[in-house]
Amino acid sequence: MSDTSVTSPPKRAGLGSLGFALCVALLALVPWFTGSVFHFHIAIMVCLGAMAAAGLATIAWVGQLSLAHGAFVGIGAYTCVLLVTRLDMPFLVGLPAAAVFSGAVAYIIGTPLLRLRGVYFVLITFALNELFRLVMLEFPSVSGGSSGIAGIPKISLFGWELRDQSQVYVFTLLMLAAVMALLWTIRRGPLGRWFSAVEENMALAESSGIPTARTQNMAFVIGSGIAGFTGAIMAHYIGFISPVTFAFQLSVSYVIILVVGGRLALAGPLVGALFLVPLPEFLRSAQEYQHIIYGVVLIIVLRFLPAGLTALPGKLSQWRRSGE
Amino acid sequence: MSFLIAQSLINGVILGTLYLMMAIGFTLVFGIMRIVNFAHGEFYMIGAFMALIGVTWLGLPYAATLALTVVFAVLLGALVERVVFRPFRSDELSGMIASLGLAMILQNGALIFFGPDPQAFPAMVSGVLRFGDLIIPKSRALTLGIGVVVLIGFYVLLMHTRFGRGLRALVQDQQVAALYGVRLEIMYPLGLGLGIALAAVAGALMAPLFGVSPFIGAAPLLKAFIVVILGGLGSIPGAALAALLLGLIESFTSSFVSASAADIVTFALVVAVLLIRPSGILGRGEA
Numbered sequence: 001m002s003d004t005s006v007t008s009p010p011k012r013a014g015l016g017s018l019g020f021a022l023c024v025a026l027l028a029l030v031p032w033f034t035g036s037v038f039h040f041h042i043a044i045m046v047c048l049g050a051m052a053a054a055g056l057a058t059i060a061w062v063g064q065l066s067l068a069h070g071a072f073v074g075i076g077a078y079t080c081v082l083l084v085t086r087l088d089m090p091f092l093v094g095l096p097a098a099a100v101f102s103g104a105v106a107y108i109i110g111t112p113l114l115r116l117r118g119v120y121f122v123l124i125t126f127a128l129n130e131l132f133r134l135v136m137l138e139f140p141s142v143s144g145g146s147s148g149i150a151g152i153p154k155i156s157l158f159g160w161e162l163r164d165q166s167q168v169y170v171f172t173l174l175m176l177a178a179v180m181a182l183l184w185t186i187r188r189g190p191l192g193r194w195f196s197a198v199e200e201n202m203a204l205a206e207s208s209g210i211p212t213a214r215t216q217n218m219a220f221v222i223g224s225g226i227a228g229f230t231g232a233i234m235a236h237y238i239g240f241i242s243p244v245t246f247a248f249q250l251s252v253s254y255v256i257i258l259v260v261g262g263r264l265a266l267a268g269p270l271v272g273a274l275f276l277v278p279l280p281e282f283l284r285s286a287q288e289y290q291h292i293i294y295g296v297v298l299i300i301v302l303r304f305l306p307a308g309l310t311a312l313p314g315k316l317s318q319w320r321r322s323g324e
Numbered sequence: 325m326s327f328l329i330a331q332s333l334i335n336g337v338i339l340g341t342l343y344l345m346m347a348i349g350f351t352l353v354f355g356i357m358r359i360v361n362f363a364h365g366e367f368y369m370i371g372a373f374m375a376l377i378g379v380t381w382l383g384l385p386y387a388a389t390l391a392l393t394v395v396f397a398v399l400l401g402a403l404v405e406r407v408v409f410r411p412f413r414s415d416e417l418s419g420m421i422a423s424l425g426l427a428m429i430l431q432n433g434a435l436i437f438f439g440p441d442p443q444a445f446p447a448m449v450s451g452v453l454r455f456g457d458l459i460i461p462k463s464r465a466l467t468l469g470i471g472v473v474v475l476i477g478f479y480v481l482l483m484h485t486r487f488g489r490g491l492r493a494l495v496q497d498q499q500v501a502a503l504y505g506v507r508l509e510i511m512y513p514l515g516l517g518l519g520i521a522l523a524a525v526a527g528a529l530m531a532p533l534f535g536v537s538p539f540i541g542a543a544p545l546l547k548a549f550i551v552v553i554l555g556g557l558g559s560i561p562g563a564a565l566a567a568l569l570l571g572l573i574e575s576f577t578s579s580f581v582s583a584s585a586a587d588i589v590t591f592a593l594v595v596a597v598l599l600i601r602p603s604g605i606l607g608r609g610e611a
Contacts, residue, residue, distance in 0.1 A: 065417060112599050119360050119416050123553060124598045130546065131591040138584060252424055259421055291432040298425035302418050303411050 016313065020267060027274060028173060031166070040165035046277045047172040048234050051179050053257040053269035055226030058183065060263045061192075062219040063199040064114065067251045068125035069227050071132035074246030076102045076228025077235035078136075078143065081152050084236075091156050095232045102228025103221045110217040117202075129251050136243035148242025155236045168237055175233060179226055180270070186222070187266060195219055199264070256294060260301045262308025271309050327457045332579045333572070338464055340571025341471040342526055346544045347551035347563040348478065349522030355495035355558035356515040359409055359419040364523050365545025366430035371397060371524025372531040372540060373438060376445055386448050390470070390528055397524035401517030409516065427541075434538035442537040467529045474525055478518075482560075491515055495558060523548075553594050 031039040056069050076098035083094040109128070116124055136143040143149070155162045155171060162168045186192050194215045197205040206212045235241045261272025276297070280290045305311055350364045371393050378389030408426055412419035449462040482488035490511055493501035502508055526544065534540065551570055555562030570590060577586035 065421075116598065119420055119557075120598065122417070122420060123360065123549065124595060126549070127553070127591055127594045127598070131588070131595065134584065134587050134591060138588065252428075255421065255424065288432070288436050291428045292436075295425035295428035295432075298428075299408060299422050302422050302425075306418065 024270060024274075031169060037165050040169050042278050042281060044165065044169050044172050044237060046273050047169070047176045048230055048237075049254070049257055049277045050269045050273035051172075051176050051233075052227055052230040053254050053261065053272055054176075054179050054183055055223040055230065056254050056258050057263070057266075057269050058186075058219050058223035058226065060258060061187075061195040061199055062216045063202070064117070064121050064216065064220070065255065066125045066220070066223070067122055067248070067255065068129040068132070069224075069254045070246045070248070070250030071129045072102045072106065072224040072227035073231035073234065073250065074132060074136070074241070074243070075105055076231030077241050077246070078231075079228065080232035081149060081235050081241060082142070084153060085149070090158075091153075091232075091236060092158070095229065098232035099225045099229040102231070103225030106221045106224035107217065110220045111213070114213065114216045114220060126248070126251075129246075129248055133243045133247050143243050144241075146242060146244065148240055148245070150240045152236055152239045152241065154239070155233070172233060172237070175229070179229070180266075184266060191215075191218065256298050260297060260309060262310035265308065265310040267310050268308050275309060328579060330458055332575045334458065334460060335579075336572035336575035337568070338468045338571070339575055340568040341468055341475070342530060342544075343547045343551050343570055344475060344564055344567035345471060345522050345526040345529075346548040347555070347567050348475070348560060349519035349526075350548040351552045351555070351558055351560060351563050352491070352495075352522075353516055353519040354552070355560075356491060356519075357405075357409060357413065357419070357512060358416050359412070359423060360416070360557075361519075362420065362423040362545070363404075363427040363430060364520075364548055365541030365543075366427050366434075367397065367400075367520045367523040367541075368527035368530075368544045369434060369536075369538060369541035370400070370430065371527030372445075372536045373434065373527075374524065375528035375531045376443060376536050379446060390525060393524050393528045394521045397521035398514070398517035401520035402513035404520070405513040405516040410512070413512075431538055431541065438538060440538065442535045445531045445536055448532050463532055467533060470529055471526070474522070478522065487514075491518075550590055550594050554597055 028043070031043045052069065052073055055072075056066060059066050059069075079101045080091070080094035080098040083089040083097055084091055089097075113121070113124060113128075137146060140146075153161075155168060157171070162171060186195075194205070194210050197208065197210055198212050198215050202212055205215075231246075257272035257276050258269055259272070260276060261270065262268030265271075276294065279293070279297075283290060283293065301308065305315065346364070346368065349367075350361060353359055353361050353364070374393040374396055375386075375389050378384045378392055379386060382389075384392070404426065408422055409419055412422055447463060449466050451462045453460045453462055453465055480488075482491060490501065490506040493504065493506050494508075494511055494515065498508070523544075527540070530540075530544075547570065551563055551566045554570065555564070555566035573590060573593075574586045577589055
């Protein structure tokens with residue numbers, strides 16, 4: 001991404017990070033304090049949004065923005081649901097299969113796709129997302145057509161069905177933690193350094209001996225695999241999927257979560273989802289304005305906080321210092 | 325059979341003209357401002373609502389309504405440039421993401437203001453024109469006629485006026501254009517306004533044929549995308565060729581195969597062109 005004001009991951013992982021982790025942990029406990037089923041539902045949706053956006057973030061770390069992310073969530077959802085309902089596989093087989101299959105699709109189309117950069121990559125992923133919807137609608141025997149697949153069984157682990165929202169929440173929270181841990185490991189390892197080298201300066205990375213094409217493809221495969229993983233959980237929690245579920249709008253919502261949270265920060269997807277997913281619930285009385293508010297928030301963040309809400313504390317202390 | 329071919333040909337040309345109006349505005353905005361405008365379809369929708377307000381609420385004649393739509397759209401474009409797009413001039417990706425936000429604001433604004441239901445638009449003309457076996461409804465002929473006039477007017481403005489020369493210079497090289505005295509502060513808002521006005525006029529022209537609702541912008545936006553990808557982002561001759569091609573492909577595939585096949589064929593074509601020749605059929609190599 002051409003944004004130069006964005007700094008690489010902050011090195012001073014001291015008090016700030018600790019405080020942030022504490023805040024997130026406290027927020028994660030909120031549904032238990034209130035005990036409301038509805039709050040558990042919101043919390044699950046936050047986790048799912050953060051997880052999918054984390055996949056999108058992985059792709060953003062090599063400097064690409066995918067508008068086909070919703071389609072990969074869809075590929076994972078359909079993979080898992082079809083395995084569970086048609087072949088009677090357990091959910092715990094379908095879930096990794098969803099991630100692997102989404103990743104495999106990304107691997108196959110990634111090589112030709114990632115030759116394109118910037119807006120051209122965005123445009124082709126936009127076209128592919130649309131193509132996914134159209135093709136799925138053409139095969140109702142697989143996708144259920146425009147009426148979709150309803151009555152998807154609930155998530156079950158070793159024959160134990162997660163009936164309660166609170167149980168699903170614990171499971172989703174653990175999965176989100178696993179995804180974030182994976183990303184944290186990647187960022188600290190050599191692959192993470194390759195990612196940021198490719199993102200910052202492709203030509204320089206290439207001439208330093210980094211296989212840029214393979215690095216980008218790796219990020220695309222990991223990110224899309226995470227999308228498929230999210231899709232499987234989402235499908236079995238909500239219980240209904242159709243090709244329209246995974247249309248352009250879903251991809252856009254993930255872009256908004258990521259951009260508002262912060263494109264290049266590890267915590268970006270978390271912050272974005274925590275802020276945006278519950279937002280409509282606080283605006284109950286003004287529900288029809290919900291999307292308008294999303295749009296306004298997006299434009300304002302892009303304009304004044306191009307590195308996202310995660311950069312807000314840094315900016316604030318900067319303003320305070322310059323104000324003195 | 326030959327009758328069916330000729331009929332498909334005419335329908336294809338009508339479609340192509342409308343796609344061209346959408347695509348030229350879209351590609352002009354990209355050429356001048358380097359912004360892939362995801363909100364372009366919403367200006368088509370706004371144009372259609374402008375026409376509805378002019379004709380049914382205010383009782384104005386159709387021609388006056390169209391003229392008012394153009395003026396309003398240019399002003400709206402200048403405002404949007406100032407408020408939304410100006411900070412992202414040098415940043416293609418952020419500008420594009422901002423346009424996603426703008427699209428949400430405009431569509432849901434229209435939803436609150438006009439409600440979700442499609443609204444009927446009174447027919448401007450009725451009856452059909454006959455040429456031998458061929459039948460063209462007069463309403464479509466009117467749309468086609470005005471569309472062609474608007475496009476010719478736009479061509480003259482772009483190719484034979486000082487303002488048009490400035491715009492074309494901007495598309496070629498911003499800095500050199502500025503050095504030669506092209507005033508960016510005027511050209512950016514007007515360029516965006518002009519691009520948006522073309523979309524709004526297309527919406528106002530299509531309103532009598534397809535009705536009006538807050539959701540009508542999505543399909544034309546998609547067509548504009550397809551056309552500019554096939555023709556090359558920023559290339560107007562490319563857009564002209566691709567718009568006609570797309571209109572004909574759609575009209576023939578839906579006459580002889582099916583409508584959903586037409587969509588799949590065009591999207592597959594888009595993916596193929598982007599992979600093989602990302603700069604489009606007639607575009608300049610830059611991707």
